[in-house]
Amino acid sequence: MFGKILNIEDAYVTLENASHKLDANYLNFHVVFPENNRAVVGEIISMNEQTIKVFLVGEINNGVFTSGVIKKPNFNSTPRLVYKSEVELLLGSQDISSKDNLYVGKSVNYEGYNISADINNFFANHFAIIGNTGSGKSCGVARILQNVFYHNDEAMPVNSHIVLFDAYGEYNNALSNINNLPQMGYKYFTTNVQSNGDLVNIPAYFLEVDDLALLLNATSATELPILEKTLKLVYIFKGQSSAMVTYKNDIIAEAILDLLSSGRSSTQIRDQVTAVLTRYNTKDINLNTPIVQPGYVRTLRQCLNIDNQGKMNAVQYVVDFLEKFQKLNLTTIEVDKSIVYDLDDLYYALEFALISEGMLKSEKIYDEYSQLKTRLQQIINSDNKKFFAPGERRISKGEYIKRLFMGPKGKVQIVNMNLNYIDDRFAKVLTKIYTKLFFDYATLLDKRGSFPVHIILEEAHRYVQNDNDINVLGYNIFDRITKEGRKYGVILGLITQRPSELSNTALSQCTNFIVFRMFHPNDLKIVSNISSNVSMETIEKLKSLTSGTAIVFGMAFKLPLIVKIDLPNPMPKSSSLDIKSVWYDSEN
Numbered sequence: 070m071f072g073k074i075l076n077i078e079d080a081y082v083t084l085e086n087a088s089h090k091l092d093a094n095y096l097n098f099h100v101v102f103p104e105n106n107r108a109v110v111g112e113i114i115s116m117n118e119q120t121i122k123v124f125l126v127g128e129i130n131n132g133v134f135t136s137g138v139i140k141k142p143n144f145n146s147t148p149r150l151v152y153k154s155e156v157e158l159l160l161g162s163q164d165i166s167s168k169d170n171l172y173v174g175k176s177v178n179y180e181g182y183n184i185s186a187d188i189n190n191f192f193a194n195h196f197a198i199i200g201n202t203g204s205g206k207s208c209g210v211a212r213i214l215q216n217v218f219y220h221n222d223e224a225m226p227v228n229s230h231i232v233l234f235d236a237y238g239e240y241n242n243a244l245s246n247i248n249n250l251p252q253m254g255y256k257y258f259t260t261n262v263q264s265n266g267d268l269v270n271i272p273a274y275f276l277e278v279d280d281l282a283l284l285l286n287a288t289s290a291t292e293l294p295i296l297e298k299t300l301k302l303v304y305i306f307k308g309q310s311s312a313m314v315t316y317k318n319d320i321i322a323e324a325i326l327d328l329l330s331s332g333r334s335s336t337q338i339r340d341q342v343t344a345v346l347t348r349y350n351t352k353d354i355n356l357n358t359p360i361v362q363p364g365y366v367r368t369l370r371q372c373l374n375i376d377n378q379g380k381m382n383a384v385q386y387v388v389d390f391l392e393k394f395q396k397l398n399l400t401t402i403e404v405d406k407s408i409v410y411d412l413d414d415l416y417y418a419l420e421f422a423l424i425s426e427g428m429l430k431s432e433k434i435y436d437e438y439s440q441l442k443t444r445l446q447q448i449i450n451s452d453n454k455k456f457f458a459p460g461e462r463r464i465s466k467g468e469y470i471k472r473l474f475m476g477p478k479g480k481v482q483i484v485n486m487n488l489n490y491i492d493d494r495f496a497k498v499l500t501k502i503y504t505k506l507f508f509d510y511a512t513l514l515d516k517r518g519s520f521p522v523h524i525i526l527e528e529a530h531r532y533v534q535n536d537n538d539i540n541v542l543g544y545n546i547f548d549r550i551t552k553e554g555r556k557y558g559v560i561l562g563l564i565t566q567r568p569s570e571l572s573n574t575a576l577s578q579c580t581n582f583i584v585f586r587m588f589h590p591n592d593l594k595i596v597s598n599i600s601s602n603v604s605m606e607t608i609e610k611l612k613s614l615t616s617g618t619a620i621v622f623g624m625a626f627k628l629p630l631i632v633k634i635d636l637p638n639p640m641p642k643s644s645s646l647d648i649k650s651v652w653y654d655s656e657n
């Protein structure tokens with residue numbers, strides 16, 4: 070069939086169609102150009118009665134295929150179709166029950182052949198799964214995870230930790246059976262507060278400044294010191310030790326002194342001090358504390374009385390009384406970090422932090438920071454509060470993560486977080502808080518990468534975006550992980566129908582891609598930009614792939630391949646609407 074080489078231009082070789090016939094469909098089959106001690110490999114991308122066009126994809130040297138062609142074939146070499154024995158070099162090992170190989174699916178071009186990836190090259194790197202709605206992403210992910218756990222006769226991945234953020238609650242059906250396998254564990258958490266299931270839970274005391282900033286929608290870095298102060302104060306207000314009581318007195322005294330010297334009208338000052346002391350008081354400082362002057366005792370409240378001249382006559386006694394409490398430098402205070410607190414406690418502390426920063430005195434400060442308070446109040450008033458319940462006893466983050474991956478039978482490998490019942494903004498915050506938790510944990514391990522965590526994000530474009538986080542926190546956790554996560558064993562799997570909406574950094578740091586059907590020119594362009602060895606013809610093919618068929622490429626694959634992924638068994642619960650069964654169901 071193949072005649073001589075007519076033309077070589079870039080990575081394209083044009084061959085003579087020696088038979089001048091189109092009797093067989095060789096499109097997408099591979100052609101080998103044998104050379105002295107190597108063989109150049111190309112893919113047939115188009116043919117007509119005169120010519121056959123081949124895209125060069127790699128070389129075979131000593132029985133090993135490497136993608137990329139350094140030296141083009143000689144004009145006098147005689148091309149031939151790839152031998153059966155060579156196909157495995159291109160498609161990956163056919164031994165799909167080996168623990169070294171990840172079975173992905175069946176080859177579309179080479180009937181009867183499997184496509185597999187080197188498991189290390191696949192799961193040691195970030196990956197992206199892209200395609201239009203309904204193109205087969207969720208089924209593909211479910212099936213690949215099933216393959217990891219079922220297609221493995223040698224050994225089970227007991228020390229894998231996969232966290233799936235399941236935007237539509239689809240995966241429970243497909244993955245819960247993994248729990249029945251020996252040595253394997255699967256856990257499911259939900260955001261449906263009405264259900265009996267375990268709720269997604271991050272104890273309130275885990276929330277750090279950055280987490281609070283995300284949760285409370287901080288819009289500028291200037292809000293961070295308030296949150297820092299809040300976190301300091303919550304321990305002081307909640308702590309029972311004598312040191313904490315002393316601190317409490319000091320900071321209340323200071324805040325009241327501040328109000329007394331604010332220069333506002335007597336009535337305003339009286340009302341504010343009364344309001345603050347009603348909510349924030351100790352046995353030493355409260356509205357009924359006796360203020361003793363020689364021969365005369367009045368309560369603090371009485372000292373705030375205003376005479377008919379509009380003056381607070383006895384205010385100096387209050388000042389004298391409060392000044393006896395020493396002034397504190399919050400930054401040097403050692404707090405007892407073993408206490409448990411909840412969102413209400415945080416609110417109490419935040420409110421006080423705002424008062425002590427002058428919120429009651431300055432409208433500017435009020436305007437700048439009051440939304441933090443409002444937002445926290447909204448969360449407390451909503452069902453979302455339930456996700457931050459602290460539990461009885463304080464546990465460390467390390468203990469929390471260990472428990473997360475521990476079940477009644479022992480180790481748990483897959484944790485599924487169903488985020489279907491919360492709004493996008495809140496879901497994004499939760500995924501970020503979790504992701505940071507895993508990343509922080511991984512960076513502190515003595516042995517780097519000894520506790521790999523795979524974070525798989527459905528609808529990743531909702532979470533991994535070019536956010537304002539950079540301006541507020543100085544980083545975006547997802548960008549940080551895409552850049553630094555690999556070396557600590559924190560790996561992202563991004564599933565998305567909108568690659569163009571994903572943060573630029575994230576996609577460019579992915580190493581492996583499974584791309585299902587896609588139409589939009591912007592998305593196609595992005596896919597062609599991320600890989601140098603995917604031909605334009607292959608990109609074109611993305612438009613017409615059937616559901617469940619994908620083009621895979623990246624480090625774990627020898628070259629871009631078209632794969633038909635098996636349907637998962639059991640299936641995920643589909644997120645697509647079944648009109649027929651609803652419209653015509655008389656029971657409904």
Ligand SMILES: Nc1ncnc2c1ncn2[C@@H]1O[C@H](COP(=O)(O)OP(=O)(O)O)[C@@H](O)[C@H]1O
Nearest residue numbers: 201202203204205206207208616617634635636
């Ligand atoms: N591997 C597959 N083989 C055959 N059909 C598939 C396959 N994957 C998906 N489909 C079909 O496409 C539908 C949508 O798949 P799904 O994975 O939910 O798409 P996506 O997550 O991309 O929106 C499935 O309900 C199924 O009918």
Ligand SMILES: [Mg+2]
Nearest residue numbers: 206207208644
């Ligand atoms: Mg889906």
